[in-house]
Amino acid sequence: xxxxxxxxxxxxxxxxxxxxxxxxxxxxxxxxxxxxxxxxxxxxxxxxxxxxxxxxxxxxxxxxxxxxxxxxxxxxxxxxxxxxxxxxxxxxxxxxxx
Amino acid sequence: xxxxxxxxxxxxxxxxxxxxxxxxxxxxxxxxxxxxxxxxxxxxxxxxxxxxxxxxxxxxxxxxxxxxxxxxxxxxxxxxxxxxxxxxxxxxxxxxxxxxxxxxxxxxxxxxxxxxxxxxxxxxxxxxxxxxxxxxxxxxxxxxxxxxxxxxxxxxxxxxxxxxxxxxxxxxxxxxxxxxxxxxxxxxxxxxxxx
Numbered sequence: 001x002x003x004x005x006x007x008x009x010x011x012x013x014x015x016x017x018x019x020x021x022x023x024x025x026x027x028x029x030x031x032x033x034x035x036x037x038x039x040x041x042x043x044x045x046x047x048x049x050x051x052x053x054x055x056x057x058x059x060x061x062x063x064x065x066x067x068x069x070x071x072x073x074x075x076x077x078x079x080x081x082x083x084x085x086x087x088x089x090x091x092x093x094x095x096x097x098x
Numbered sequence: 099x100x101x102x103x104x105x106x107x108x109x110x111x112x113x114x115x116x117x118x119x120x121x122x123x124x125x126x127x128x129x130x131x132x133x134x135x136x137x138x139x140x141x142x143x144x145x146x147x148x149x150x151x152x153x154x155x156x157x158x159x160x161x162x163x164x165x166x167x168x169x170x171x172x173x174x175x176x177x178x179x180x181x182x183x184x185x186x187x188x189x190x191x192x193x194x195x196x197x198x199x200x201x202x203x204x205x206x207x208x209x210x211x212x213x214x215x216x217x218x219x220x221x222x223x224x225x226x227x228x229x230x231x232x233x234x235x236x237x238x239x240x241x242x243x244x245x246x247x248x249x250x251x252x253x254x255x256x257x258x259x260x261x262x263x264x265x266x267x268x269x270x271x272x273x274x275x276x277x278x279x280x281x282x283x284x285x286x287x288x289x290x291x292x293x
Contacts, residue, residue, distance in 0.1 A: 006178060013171040017164065024160055027288035035292075039284035046167075047277045054174045054273045063112065064119055071123030075130045082134050091142070 004053070012053040019046050107260075114263040118270045125239075129278060132232050136285060139224050146221025150229070151289035153214045155207055159287040162203050163279065166240075169196035170276045173247075177269040183259030190251040193272065197244040204237055229286050236282060239275045246271065 023042040027035055052058040057068055104110040140147050169192075176189035208230070215226035246268045250257075257265055 004178070006175060009171055009174045009178070012174075013167065016167045016170075020160070020163055020167065023284055023288065024156075027284070027291040030290075030292040035288075035290065039288055040281075043281045043284055046280045050170060050273050050277050050280070054170050054276075055270055060115075061112065064115055067116055067119035067123060070120075071126035074123070075126050078127075078130060079134060086138060 004056075004059070008053060012049055016046055016049060019049075111263060111266075114267055115270070118267040122270065122274050125274060129232075129235065132228065132235065133281075136228050136232065139221065139228065140285075143221030143224065147225050148289045148293070150218065150222045150225030151286060152291075152293070153211060154229075154287045155210065156287050156291065158203050158207050159283060162200050163283045165196050165200045165203070166276050166279050169193050169200070170273050172196065173269050173272045176250075177262075177266050180257045180262035180265040181259065185254070186257065186265065187251055187254045190247050190254065194244050194247040194251065197240055197247070201237060201240060201244070204233060208233075232282055233286070236275065236278050239278070243268075243272050243275050 019042050023039055026038050026042075029035075031038070051068065055068075057065060060068075101110075104113065172189050172192040176186045176193060179186035179189055211226075211229075215223075215230065218226050250265055250268055253264075
């Protein structure tokens with residue numbers, strides 16, 4: 001694999017900066033729950049850019065891609081199991097947390 | 099020639115990268131519960147989280163985000179320089195300095211917010227707890243990163259086009275720490291700023 005051009009890193013950085021401007025700008029426009037959705041969407045896009053270009057996942061083999069996704073898969077499983085608990089029960093605070 | 103346990107230099111290179119990606123997967127698990135705690139609080143105590151977020155210094159936070167993303171660029175360029183066997187000390191030095199600048203600004207913010215945090219109660223106290231725990235854990239990781247980059251800088255002469263795995267692997271770690279911040283920034287600084 002030949003290493004990517006320096007220009008591709010600079011372009012990635014420029015797009016990251018544009019995303020940063022978008023995420024700050026959008027948070028000053030009232031959109032209710034969409035503000036959070038947009039902010040998290042932009043964060044995911046930034047993370048994907050960093051992983052694909054700076055961390056070279058774009059040119060990586062299957063082994064590295066699977067290893068990179070393994071952590072996210074487990075996180076998704078544990079978030080899913082966690083929410084299935086908190087999301088389906090009402091909270092009764094303990095005496096000390098009332 | 100690679101040592102006996104590898105069939106090729108390519109396999110050896112992939113083994114070191116795989117090791118770091120496996121470690122980063124455990125790091126995702128390490129940060130995961132704090133993220134879960136945050137989103138639980140955000141859902142059940144949304145107003146307190148918005149109130150807490152409005153005490154954050156958005157200019158410093160945004161500047162820090164830009165600094166850290168720029169440090170990822172200089173780290174990527176350091177790895178690229180190493181891959182081509184070119185001098186990499188300038189890029190490593192810039193990366194470490196940007197990391198230190200981030201830590202300095204972060205420490206200043208912590209001190210500025212401490213009064214508000216100490217007097218907070220209920221959901222807002224929870225917001226501050228998560229803020230200090232998550233940005234603190236992130237700063238610990240970044241401090242380790244600055245140490246690793248300083249070590250690479252000291253040993254920069256060892257690396258060449260054929261051997262630069264430590265630089266590549268440290269780069270992966272640095273970018274991971276950047277990604278964590280990419281999520282922390284909107285979670286703590288950008289809640290209902292339009293109010």
